Structure formats: C-alpha cells, structure tokens
Amino acid sequence: MTGPIAEEFAPAEESISWAESATSELDVLIRTFFKGDVAEIVVEFDPDTGENVQKLKFKAKIPKDFRRKVTEAINNARHSFDQSIFAARNVLGQRAAKSVYYPWAQNPTDLDGLLKARAIDPRLWDTIRAHEPYPTSDTYPGGDDLIRMLATIANNKHTVGLSVNGLIAETKFPSIVGGFVESLSVLSPRWDARKREAELARWKGNVQIDGEYQFAFVICLENTPLSKPVDVMLALRSFTQRAKTVCETIKAKCLKLTN
Numbered sequence: 001m002t003g004p005i006a007e008e009f010a011p012a013e014e015s016i017s018w019a020e021s022a023t024s025e026l027d028v029l030i031r032t033f034f035k036g037d038v039a040e041i042v043v044e045f046d047p048d049t050g051e052n053v054q055k056l057k058f059k060a061k062i063p064k065d066f067r068r069k070v071t072e073a074i075n076n077a078r079h080s081f082d083q084s085i086f087a088a089r090n091v092l093g094q095r096a097a098k099s100v101y102y103p104w105a106q107n108p109t110d111l112d113g114l115l116k117a118r119a120i121d122p123r124l125w126d127t128i129r130a131h132e133p134y135p136t137s138d139t140y141p142g143g144d145d146l147i148r149m150l151a152t153i154a155n156n157k158h159t160v161g162l163s164v165n166g167l168i169a170e171t172k173f174p175s176i177v178g179g180f181v182e183s184l185s186v187l188s189p190r191w192d193a194r195k196r197e198a199e200l201a202r203w204k205g206n207v208q209i210d211g212e213y214q215f216a217f218v219i220c221l222e223n224t225p226l227s228k229p230v231d232v233m234l235a236l237r238s239f240t241q242r243a244k245t246v247c248e249t250i251k252a253k254c255l256k257l258t259n
Helices: 004-034 064-092 108-117 122-129 145-155 232-258
Strands: 039-046 051-058 162-186 197-221
Touching: 004 064, 004 197, 004 232, 039 197, 051 162, 064 122, 064 145, 064 162, 064 232, 108 122, 122 232, 145 232, 197 232
Parallel strands: none
Antiparallel strands: 039 051, 051 197, 162 197
C-alpha cells in the first residue's frame, strides 16, 4: 500500500519491525547461552535436618545483553500503539499537533472514559474496544493480564528483571548404592527461582545416587504480578503480535473510512 495512509502508519510499522528483530536476536542469544555449561548436579549437607541433599543448580549468570534486548523489544512495541493512534488521528481528522496515546485502561468503563478524554475519533472506538486493553477481572469479561502488565512495565519505565525457571521434564528412578541408610526420599523436583535450584533427593546414611534427569531452562520475567513465571520469549512475542494486530486493524479501519 502506498499513499498518505501508508506514510502515516510507517513509523508504527517500523517500531514493530524493530521489536520483532530484538526478539529474534534475544532468542538466538538465549539458545546459545543454554548450550553452555550452565547447570550442575551437586550434593550438599543440610545442617538443619542432618540430611544430604542432591540438587540441580543453575550456576551461570544471566548476561546483561538479555535485559537490553528485552527492554528494546518492549519499548519499541509499546511505542507502536501510540504511533498507530497518532497516525489514525492524522488520517481521519486534523493533523495532531501533539502526541496522542493508546488508551491502556483498568477496565471497560475506564476504557470508554479514555476514548472520550483523549479525543480519539469515535469511528475507531469499536476497533479499539475489540482489543480489550485492560486486565482480566471477575466483574467483566475479556481483558489480557500479560499484555496489560507489559504495557505497564513500558509506561512506568521499569527496569526489566529476568530470572531462570527450571523445568524437570523427566526423571528416571536412580540406581542407589550404599551401606547403612537411615532415610531416603526421592523427590518430585520443584524449582526454587530465588535459590535457582531444585532438590532431587534427600537421605541420611552412606548412599550414592545416580539419577537420570532430563531438564530444560527458560528465561522468565522477574517479579511480575502474574501467578506463574512468564517465559520472556512468549511475553515478547505476544506483546509484539498485539501491537501488530492493533496497527493493522486501525490502519484497515482508516482505509475503509477514507475510501
């Protein structure tokens, strides 16, 4: 598409492209990182219980470049939402003399108030409402907690924190060799994000345990209000895809209204 509409929406589309590039570059960095020597199986003594504890420990440091790429992706995607609204205002009415902003809201009622307060063309309201730019709640349908959280991170200029989440995909019952055994527990591993480890077995006595574990790691967003760890790649792809969908639908609506 060429012409005034394409020109107006070009900045938003470029921001989305930059967000996609940063996300792809981060994906390569993460895959390369996890191919290295990042974890180990160790045995530590627990003085509180008198037990030996076999653990899977993540020993590598998350590279600073990861946060830089995450921040780049989130911020560029976030800018595109505002740029799409700005472009629509220029196409459908008087060219905007100042910035206008995408109506990130707390709930549907708040959204309606923002649509009016920000002088967004009423012909775009249904298109924007369809994207439900607010968190979920028991008091109304729709919403998206992940997308709304990422927008908040970008709006508040928060530093993006990252953590590691370990996934124990499969455990084969270990061979156990030893003499006197007072107690032995082969555990269902649960990842401790703060300690960056998972306990595999506990015992008292003279025991050697050779378990076989299949595990994987993912980089997650840290200290989010969401109930479960959020895979950073899933988060970035979801946010960028929403930015693209918002841009495409608003652009299509502008094209329809001006033909």
